[in-house]
Each structure stands twice: as structure tokens, then as C-alpha cells.
Amino acid sequence: MTEKCSPDSVARSVREYEGVTRKRDIGELIECLRIQDQPNVVASFGEDAAVIRQDGNALLLAADGIWSKLMEADPFWAGYCAVLVNVHDIAAMGGTPLAMVDVLSFTSSTIRSEVTRGMQTASAQFGVPIVGGHLHPDTPYSVIDVAILGTVRVDDVIYSSGARPGDRVIAAIDLDGRVHPSCILNWDSVTMKSAEEVREQIGVMQELARRHLVTAGKDISNPGVIGTLGMLLEVSKRGAVIELDAIPRPDLRTNNITFEHWVRMYPGMGFILTCRDEHTDEVCRLFREAGMNAAAIGWIDDTDTLSVSYEGVTTSVFDLKQEGIMRILDNARLV
Amino acid sequence: MTEKCSPDSVARSVREYEGVTRKRDIGELIECLRIQDQPNVVASFGEDAAVIRQDGNALLLAADGIWSKLMEADPFWAGYCAVLVNVHDIAAMGGTPLAMVDVLSFTSSTIRSEVTRGMQTASAQFGVPIVGGHLHPDTPYSVIDVAILGTVRVDDVIYSSGARPGDRVIAAIDLDGRVHPSCILNWDSVTMKSAEEVREQIGVMQELARRHLVTAGKDISNPGVIGTLGMLLEVSKRGAVIELDAIPRPDLRTNNITFEHWVRMYPGMGFILTCRDEHTDEVCRLFREAGMNAAAIGWIDDTDTLSVSYEGVTTSVFDLKQEGIMRILDNARLV
Numbered sequence: 268m269t270e271k272c273s274p275d276s277v278a279r280s281v282r283e284y285e286g287v288t289r290k291r292d293i294g295e296l297i298e299c300l301r302i303q304d305q306p307n308v309v310a311s312f313g314e315d316a317a318v319i320r321q322d323g324n325a326l327l328l329a330a331d332g333i334w335s336k337l338m339e340a341d342p343f344w345a346g347y348c349a350v351l352v353n354v355h356d357i358a359a360m361g362g363t364p365l366a367m368v369d370v371l372s373f374t375s376s377t378i379r380s381e382v383t384r385g386m387q388t389a390s391a392q393f394g395v396p397i398v399g400g401h402l403h404p405d406t407p408y409s410v411i412d413v414a415i416l417g418t419v420r421v422d423d424v425i426y427s428s429g430a431r432p433g434d435r436v437i438a439a440i441d442l443d444g445r446v447h448p449s450c451i452l453n454w455d456s457v458t459m460k461s462a463e464e465v466r467e468q469i470g471v472m473q474e475l476a477r478r479h480l481v482t483a484g485k486d487i488s489n490p491g492v493i494g495t496l497g498m499l500l501e502v503s504k505r506g507a508v509i510e511l512d513a514i515p516r517p518d519l520r521t522n523n524i525t526f527e528h529w530v531r532m533y534p535g536m537g538f539i540l541t542c543r544d545e546h547t548d549e550v551c552r553l554f555r556e557a558g559m560n561a562a563a564i565g566w567i568d569d570t571d572t573l574s575v576s577y578e579g580v581t582t583s584v585f586d587l588k589q590e591g592i593m594r595i596l597d598n599a600r601l602v
Numbered sequence: 603m604t605e606k607c608s609p610d611s612v613a614r615s616v617r618e619y620e621g622v623t624r625k626r627d628i629g630e631l632i633e634c635l636r637i638q639d640q641p642n643v644v645a646s647f648g649e650d651a652a653v654i655r656q657d658g659n660a661l662l663l664a665a666d667g668i669w670s671k672l673m674e675a676d677p678f679w680a681g682y683c684a685v686l687v688n689v690h691d692i693a694a695m696g697g698t699p700l701a702m703v704d705v706l707s708f709t710s711s712t713i714r715s716e717v718t719r720g721m722q723t724a725s726a727q728f729g730v731p732i733v734g735g736h737l738h739p740d741t742p743y744s745v746i747d748v749a750i751l752g753t754v755r756v757d758d759v760i761y762s763s764g765a766r767p768g769d770r771v772i773a774a775i776d777l778d779g780r781v782h783p784s785c786i787l788n789w790d791s792v793t794m795k796s797a798e799e800v801r802e803q804i805g806v807m808q809e810l811a812r813r814h815l816v817t818a819g820k821d822i823s824n825p826g827v828i829g830t831l832g833m834l835l836e837v838s839k840r841g842a843v844i845e846l847d848a849i850p851r852p853d854l855r856t857n858n859i860t861f862e863h864w865v866r867m868y869p870g871m872g873f874i875l876t877c878r879d880e881h882t883d884e885v886c887r888l889f890r891e892a893g894m895n896a897a898a899i900g901w902i903d904d905t906d907t908l909s910v911s912y913e914g915v916t917t918s919v920f921d922l923k924q925e926g927i928m929r930i931l932d933n934a935r936l937v
Binding site: 292299301303308314317319321326328329332334366368371383386387390394398399402404407408418 | 631635654664665666701707726731
């Protein structure tokens with residue numbers, strides 16, 4: 268690391284970051300929505316997409332919305348991201364995205380046309396059609412929510428819940444990008460790429476799934492690289508120690524951001540994975556071939572704590588037993 | 603009809619009803635979102651759910667949101683309806699609903715808990731689990747959007763686009779209900795019913811699909827019975843004449859509503875169907891066995907006009923070639 272950093276400061280800035288704290292209500296919500304006897308639902312909340320068994324296939328279903336802040340700041344980017352985060356959700360499970368539906372509310376026709384232009388751009392780039400949805404032309408707010416359907420062989424699904432003690436933690440991020448001009452917390456590595464490039468990156472997750480090379484995985488979302496690992500650990504019921512120095516990062520000085528800032532960013536293409544030690548090199552190699560930076564950043568252990576380490580000093584970020592991030596009571600993986 | 607009614611007044615009140623007029627932007631939106639080369643997408647916008655081919659099965663994907671007005675008036679009923687309208691979307695295609703995801707934004711924990719209570723109630727009653735989604739705990743508005751996944755054999759799908767000249771138009775509605783106390787435009791025939799009763803009603807659509815008894819179908823949604831038929835005709839590129847007298851209705855006087863009001867209501871369980879003349883009795887019989895009222899209300903023709911007729915006077919409601927409702931340029935059924 269070229270810049271000096273304090274693990275305490277990193278730990279605090281991740282722990283108190285809104286991208287992390289706003290996940291706290293999820294556990295309570297899940298309890299409220301639970302119904303009995305759903306033998307085909309293999310996994311649900313806590314995973315990036317729910318897994319529904321249908322014959323030998325798993326159908327993947329996910330939904331995501333965009334922060335209203337982003338919608339106001341840049342409706343094109345909000346529409347683009349609404350598609351991007353959903354494609355990530357399916358990729359994180361090792362799946363192939365099939366189609367999306369959207370629900371759009373808007374206050375002005377300018378916002379509507381910019382949001383749809385963003386959605387159409389990402390939809391065409393990733394090759395995933397928007398096939399239906401619902402339109403609210405008369406709301407006092409502008410919201411874009413998207414849901415996505417994907418598929419993968421049921422034996423090949425990559426879950427968030429599969430990390431085991433002794434597994435390596437891998438962070439894979441496309442560093443070839445920029446701080447998005449409309450949102451300082453978004454690392455845009457996608458809008459400047461070709462369809463072939465982004466689809467190859469998504470394809471790495473599908474290959475990892477097919478070849479059973481990882482034990483768990485998640486796309487790096489709003490909670491950032493460390494917060495996302497925390498969510499993975501929460502549903503895996505494991506702990507981890509990671510080396511801050513090992514986390515892939517762009518040139519921070521050129522991009523005018525601090526390390527604390529970088530680890531809270533949402534990358535255009537980024538995944539946190541765990542794998543058996545002997546698969547580490549092959550997993551990293553596949554990502555690198557697709558133009559991403561991938562590195563082993565730590566180890567899964569049988570504690571309940573996610574700790575970060577730098578120059579021999581180790582600090583706890585999350586005590587997952589005490590506080591959790593999503594506060595999910597039961598394991599999300601139901602079967 | 604016990605009350606006198608003017609077909610002109612009915613036609614105007616349907617045509618100018620917000621539930622109908624707010625559909626006008628759909629066509630333009632579809633044009634903006636279209637991408638090329640999606641051979642597996644059999645049908646998309648304009649149908650109640652999109653149809654994605656996967657082996658011999660069709661995967662059905664739909665999304666719906668709830669008017670903010672309803673969210674403010676009664677968050678429990680808004681949550682309940684968010685599930686209900688999605689289950690209807692799958693039922694309308696003859697499908698079996700598998701699972702739902704939701705995106706919830708809320709301004710207060712009271713709204714959140716009432717919305718989720720409503721969703722959980724409907725989810726348990728219809729037996730369709732909510733398996734994931736996204737939560738915005740920090741928005742200045744309250745919105746519930748739900749998406750649903752369903753399945754049906756690809757040869758059995760009921761489309762909106764299948765009506766042919768000479769077909770009968772059938773309206774099937776559960777009249778055993780009440781004007782919802784929180785929303786005068788909702789006919790609630792569901793909250794007081796058992797799980798068995800509502801699932802049997804959904805099951806009728808599945809049986810119609812399996813036995814290929816109908817040529818087209820749609821659930822009656824916010825545009826009401828006549829407006830929904832107009833949408834079906836728009837994607838079928840046909841016209842129809844219906845008899846106002848034949849439309850199933852509850853006792854209007856007891857419920858303190860006019861006929862003009864009734865035809866604009868969203869029924870808890872209602873479908874518009876078209877079928878070959880010889881299947882009319884069997885289609886109606888199946889609905890009646892499930893406790894619904896079903897009647898042949900008119901005929902499909904090869905005009906572009908939906909007309910209503912009463913005591914020998916016939917009036918045009920929609921000139922679908924001139925104005926349309928959703929203004930979809932291409933046929934929604936792509937293959």
C-alpha cells in the first residue's frame with residue numbers, strides 16, 4: 268500500500284457506513300414475510316438471488332432498487348445501475364440472466380426518458396432483455412425497481428452461505444475504470460466497456476459455478492468489499508481475517524480518493540469469493556483473463572468475527588454473532 | 603339491469619377514467635427499452651406476464667406496483683394487493699405462481715409493518731412465498747413493488763393476443779365481496795375467503811390453459827372490466843361489441859355504487875376471456891363451480907372498435923386503431 272492506513276479507521280468507516288447500516292432491518296422483514304411449506308425454495312433471503320428448484324435446474328429470482336439519491340443525481344446512471352445490480356445478483360450465484368421486469372415511477376418525462384435510456388443501454392450491453400413491468404406516470408417521486416430471472420444447474424449454484432474454515436477469501440474487481448462523476452461512491456468500470464468485455468466478466472462466475480471452483484460468492488454491492496464479505500460471513504456463520512494490503516485497488520492518488528473511501532465503493536464489476544486453498548490460483552487466473560484484478564486477501568476461520576489486518580495490527584470490523592449486518596436469524600440456505 | 607344506464611355515459615366514464623388513461627405511456631416506454639435478438643422471449647409487454655421459453659416450459663415473469671394513493675390510504679391493503687395483482691398476472695396466463703420478490707421503500711416503521719403484514723397474509727393465503735428482494739429504509743416516500751415468477755407448459759399459455767373474430771367474450775368475477783372500506787375503486791372478494799377458495803379460483807385459469815378452452819385472457823385490473831377488455835383487444839388487434847346488461851355485477855343498491863362505478867372497479871378476482879362459441883358453457887361452468895359469476899357478455903369482431911350496447915343503443919368506447927390504450931405499436935406476442 269503506498270498510502271499509510273489505520274485498520275481502526277478502516278474498520279470504523281466500514282462499520283458506520285450507511286451502505287452497511289441500512290441493511291439492519293432485513294432480518295426483521297424476513298421474519299415478517301416467512302410462510303410455511305415451500306419445498307421447492309432452496310434458498311431465499313440472504314442470498315443475492317433466491318433459488319427455486321425446477322427439475323434439475325435452479326431458477327434464480329432477485330430484485331433490486333436504486334437509492335433515490337442516485338435517481339435525483341443522475342437518472343441515466345440510476346437506470347443503468349438498476350440493470351447492472353440485477354445482472355450482478357444472478358452472476359453472483361453462477362447463473363445466466365434470462366430476463367428482467369421493471370416498475371418505474373417518475374415525476375417528469377425527462378427523468379423517465381433518461382432512466383429508460385440508462386436501462387436500455389445496460390440491457391443491450393449485457394444482452395438481458397427487459398420484458399415487462401409496470402409504469403406509474405403520476406407519482407410525486409421517481410423510483411426504479413427491477414427484478415431479474417436467471418437459471419443455473421441446481422448442483423452448480425454458488426451460495427453466500429458456503430464458506431468454510433480454511434477457505435481462502437478472494438476479491439475480484441475490475442480496476443480499469445473511474446470514480447463516477449455523478450456519484451463518488453460508484454466505481455464505474457462498465458459504461459466504457461464493450462458488450463464482449465462485460466459479458467466475459469459475467470462469464471467467469473458461470474465458469475466458476477460449472478467447475479465448482481468456489482465455496483461461496485457474492486457480488487460487491489453498496490456495503491463495499493469489506494461490508495459485502497461481512498454479509499457473506501453472516502449467512503455462512505463463519506469469521507475471517509483479511510489483509511488490507513492485499514485488497515485490489517486502483518491508483519488512489521490519481522483518482523483522488525482515500526483507501527477508506529475505496530473500500531466503501533460499489534464497483535461496476537466486483538465479486539467476493541471463498542475457495543479451497545488449492546483453487547486460489549485458478550480462480551484468480553480466470554478473472555485476470557477477463558481483465559479483472561483478483562487477489563487472495565485472507566482466510567475464513569471458525570470465529571464469528573470479521574477482522575482486518577495491516578502491518579501486524581489486527582482490528583475487528585464486525586462481531587457477527589453480537590450485531591450482524593442483515594440480522595438474519597436462520598440460515599438463508601434452506602436445504 | 604335493475605337501474606337505468608346510458609351506454610354513452612358508461613363509455614365516457616371508462617374512457618376518461620384515470621385507471622385507463624394512465625396506461626398511455628406504455629407504448630412509448632416499450633419502444634425505448636427494446637433490444638435485439640431474444641429468441642427465447644416468446645411474449646413480453648402487453649401481456650400480463652412475459653413468456654420465456656425454457657425447454658418445454660414457459661417461465662412467466664411479471665412485476666406490478668401499487669398506486670401511492672392506496673399506500674397512503676391503507677398500507678395493509680396495499681401490501682395485500684401488491685401480492686394479489688402479481689398472482690393475478692400469472693393466473694391470467696394460465697400459469698402456476700412459484701415465488702415473488704419485493705422492493706419496499708417506507709417512511710415509517712408503522713407503514714413498513716402494515717405493508718409486510720398485508721403481503722404476508724396474501725402470500726400465505728395464495729401459497730406463493732416471497733423469497734427475496736430489496737429494502738430502502740431511508741426514502742422520503744413509501745412504495746411497494748413486487749415481481750413474480752410462474753410457470754406453465756409453453757403450449758398451454760393463455761395470451762392477451764389470441765382473440766379471433768367470432769369468439770365469445772366472457773367476464774368472470776367473484777361477486778361475493780364488498781366495496782373495500784379504504785378504497786372505493788376496489789371490490790374486495792378475497793380477504794374474507796379461505797386459502798382453499800382463492801386457490802380454487804386461480805386453479806380455474808390453470809385448467810382453462812391445460813384444456814385449451816380459451817383463445818385469450820386477462821385479469822381485470824385497474825382499468826376495470828371494459829378497460830381491460832380494451833387492452834386485450836388492442837394486443838389482439840380485434841374489436842368487440844359487449845352487452846352492458848350481461849356484465850356480472852353485485853347488488854349495486856346494497857353496495858351503494860352506480861353501474862358506471864362498478865365497471866371501473868378492480869375486482870379481487872376477475873378475468874376477461876375469449877373462447878370459441880362451443881366452449882362458452884364449459885368455461886362459465888368451471889368458474890361457477892369455484893364460486894365466481896361468469897357470463898358471456900359479447901362477441902369479438904374484425905373491427906378496431908370496442909363498443910358497448912344497451913337496450914338496442916350501441917356506443918363506441920375505444921377506437922383502438924386511432925387512439926389505443928397502451929399504444930403498443932407491435933404485437934406483444936413475438937413468436
